[in-house]
Amino acid sequence: MLPEPDKVQRVGILGAGVIGGGWALHFLRNGMEVTIFDPSPKSKTQFDAMKTAVWPTMEELGLAPGASPNRCRFADSLEEMASAVQVIQENAPENLEVKQTLYAQLDAAAPPDVPILSSTSGFAMTDIQKKCRHPGRTVVGHPFNPPYLIPFIEVVGGEATDPAVVDWAVAFYRSTGKRPVRMSREVPGFIANRLQEALWREALHMVANDEATVEEIDAAIVDGPGLRWAVMGPCLTFHLAGGEGGMAHMLDHFGPSLQSPWTRLKAPELDQRLRDRMVVGCEGLAGGMTPAELARERDRCVIEFMKVRDACRTGPGPKGGR
Amino acid sequence: MLPEPDKVQRVGILGAGVIGGGWALHFLRNGMEVTIFDPSPKSKTQFDAMKTAVWPTMEELGLAPGASPNRCRFADSLEEMASAVQVIQENAPENLEVKQTLYAQLDAAAPPDVPILSSTSGFAMTDIQKKCRHPGRTVVGHPFNPPYLIPFIEVVGGEATDPAVVDWAVAFYRSTGKRPVRMSREVPGFIANRLQEALWREALHMVANDEATVEEIDAAIVDGPGLRWAVMGPCLTFHLAGGEGGMAHMLDHFGPSLQSPWTRLKAPELDQRLRDRMVVGCEGLAGGMTPAELARERDRCVIEFMKVRDACRTGPGPKGGR
Numbered sequence: 001m002l003p004e005p006d007k008v009q010r011v012g013i014l015g016a017g018v019i020g021g022g023w024a025l026h027f028l029r030n031g032m033e034v035t036i037f038d039p040s041p042k043s044k045t046q047f048d049a050m051k052t053a054v055w056p057t058m059e060e061l062g063l064a065p066g067a068s069p070n071r072c073r074f075a076d077s078l079e080e081m082a083s084a085v086q087v088i089q090e091n092a093p094e095n096l097e098v099k100q101t102l103y104a105q106l107d108a109a110a111p112p113d114v115p116i117l118s119s120t121s122g123f124a125m126t127d128i129q130k131k132c133r134h135p136g137r138t139v140v141g142h143p144f145n146p147p148y149l150i151p152f153i154e155v156v157g158g159e160a161t162d163p164a165v166v167d168w169a170v171a172f173y174r175s176t177g178k179r180p181v182r183m184s185r186e187v188p189g190f191i192a193n194r195l196q197e198a199l200w201r202e203a204l205h206m207v208a209n210d211e212a213t214v215e216e217i218d219a220a221i222v223d224g225p226g227l228r229w230a231v232m233g234p235c236l237t238f239h240l241a242g243g244e245g246g247m248a249h250m251l252d253h254f255g256p257s258l259q260s261p262w263t264r265l266k267a268p269e270l271d272q273r274l275r276d277r278m279v280v281g282c283e284g285l286a287g288g289m290t291p292a293e294l295a296r297e298r299d300r301c302v303i304e305f306m307k308v309r310d311a312c313r314t315g316p317g318p319k320g321g322r
Numbered sequence: 323m324l325p326e327p328d329k330v331q332r333v334g335i336l337g338a339g340v341i342g343g344g345w346a347l348h349f350l351r352n353g354m355e356v357t358i359f360d361p362s363p364k365s366k367t368q369f370d371a372m373k374t375a376v377w378p379t380m381e382e383l384g385l386a387p388g389a390s391p392n393r394c395r396f397a398d399s400l401e402e403m404a405s406a407v408q409v410i411q412e413n414a415p416e417n418l419e420v421k422q423t424l425y426a427q428l429d430a431a432a433p434p435d436v437p438i439l440s441s442t443s444g445f446a447m448t449d450i451q452k453k454c455r456h457p458g459r460t461v462v463g464h465p466f467n468p469p470y471l472i473p474f475i476e477v478v479g480g481e482a483t484d485p486a487v488v489d490w491a492v493a494f495y496r497s498t499g500k501r502p503v504r505m506s507r508e509v510p511g512f513i514a515n516r517l518q519e520a521l522w523r524e525a526l527h528m529v530a531n532d533e534a535t536v537e538e539i540d541a542a543i544v545d546g547p548g549l550r551w552a553v554m555g556p557c558l559t560f561h562l563a564g565g566e567g568g569m570a571h572m573l574d575h576f577g578p579s580l581q582s583p584w585t586r587l588k589a590p591e592l593d594q595r596l597r598d599r600m601v602v603g604c605e606g607l608a609g610g611m612t613p614a615e616l617a618r619e620r621d622r623c624v625i626e627f628m629k630v631r632d633a634c635r636t637g638p639g640p641k642g643g644r
Contacts, residue, residue: 057622145562150546191533195521200556204596207603212505221517221556229548229551230549230551240467241467262444264587273530278526296375303379303383312619313619
């Protein structure tokens with residue numbers, strides 16, 4: 001029997017690097033008790049340094065009742081960790097064989113009603129869970145760096161995953177303040193990394209080809225589309241670019257420029273089906289707000305973002321778009 | 323003789339749609355006198371509505387001495403506008419032949435020391451300026467929507483452009499509070515649109531292939547990488563993901579995953595030259611700040627961004643990642 005997703009008290013962390021350590025801090029902030037296993041002898045020192053640096057940020061975000069940086073211990077073995085907790089967040093190196101072996105060990109050590117959630121940024125749970133006797137409780141829960149701060153989590157099961165455990169993972173993450181999205185199918189790289197990676201590869205091509213410098217690329221995003229993307233995603237952003245006609249006008253009017261040589265990524269065919277999906281999707285996102293109302297909301301946010309940036313930036317030289 | 327870039331008083335606007343109207347408001351906020359020509363009979367009514375809606379935002383951003391929404395008039399002809407101003411910002415439809423014809427007209431009507439700046443999002447000035455007798459003063463100055471708010475401007479000349487006028491355009495935009503980047507060469511789509519377009523095409527592919535919905539894509543960006551990109555661009559973001567080792571560790575360690583099927587865009591070869599450019603570029607962006615210091619700055623900004631979003635959002639339903 002799965003624990004109540006919003007009543008979890010004891011969380012296990014496998015691997016306490018940048019990602020695993022970030023998860024540990026997130027769960028500590030939520031008032032949970034965290035048991036970590038990491039085979040590296042340096043891991044405890046590194047995690048303690050991270051905890052000292054980041055705990056003020058956790059206080060700023062708001063502590064749950066009972067939250068304490070001290071409700072955290074390092075176990076001596078994977079088995080000791082796995083047998084002491086109600087849910088495990090795995091953050092092992094991105095190596096499929098390593099993950100398969102670790103999942104076999106976790107699966108053997110943790111009672112079968114303990115969900116095992118993976119921070120993998122690219123592997124499918126269908127592959128990771130292959131050596132488990134109880135694969136039904138294994139789910140991908142992919143965070144973004146830093147996991148103690150960025151809300152988005154991609155949740156998706158493998159072929160042998162029990163859909164009820166995927167639902168459980170969504171409810172669990174949501175109860176800790178995250179904003180999980182339950183993907184309907186496994187896609188290599190999931191959603192956000194595919195989008196981010198397309199942009200990143202284009203950036204690398206531009207630097208390799210002397211088309212832009214690292215500094216120009218960061219300035220372009222931070223002072224350009226990046227300012228908008230913290231308020232509205234790419235779809236709603238282009239919905240607004242379409243003026244009163246929204247996404248429909250955008251696609252019908254600028255559709256041909258999709259074929260422009262503006263990136264090395266080939267565009268999909270903009271057939272009626274794709275066009276209609278984008279239009280209907282944007283209408284849903286707009287939630288009845290007019291383009292003018294959405295634009296006002298965006299503008300208010302962006303102005304405040306720029307003020308925040310000016311106030312927060314302490315460093316000496318120009319950074320991305322300073 | 324070019325006007326002093328920071329002493330311009332009279333600006334001409336060709337085309338007063340979403341982009342041209344946005345530029346007009348930006349220059350009005352800067353205390354300038356704006357003369358608009360737009361052949362559409364509806365343009366004045368539409369611009370007046372935009373001005374009414376956006377002027378409070380201009381006040382919030384801060385008005386220059388003498389700034390007034392009333393220092394703006396519509397000319398009866400392109401020639402009347404072009405002969406009355408010190409600089410022209412062109413915002414005609416994205417059609418090369420149309421632009422070439424308009425540039426011939428602007429070039430004939432405006433004194434040769436009046437810079438003509440183009441908002442084109444994709445055409446090269448080398449092509450646009452082909453029918454000009456004085457092409458030396460024609461420069462691309464590409465903004466992002468809305469031009470009255472987003473700071474990033476891409477500035478690049480064509481083959482026949484006088485480099486001194488490119489410098490002038492950078493100085494002019496900067497004097498109005500923009501953050502221009504002077505590109506060293508013409509690249510189709512410039513910088514930010516290439517990056518944004520790569521992400522957008524991947525998004526369209528995902529929707530077309532049932533891999534993600536419009537709502538999931540926007541949530542993925544707004545609550546994920548988008549929150550970071552308003553503080554730090556993709557290069558500095560990945561520099562931080564590399565932990566203490568920064569971009570060097572990131573590339574040396576995760577380089578192979580560049581070849582993962584995580585987008586439809588093929589990765590460039592990560593040779594020593596590209597690796598070193600990325601590493602040196604990120605060191606420059608970091609400006610001597612350690613990863614821990616950069617991370618603290620990012621975290622402070624992101625926390626405040628999330629507060630701003632919660633406070634600014636007024637609409638009813640879930641939007642990108644609400």
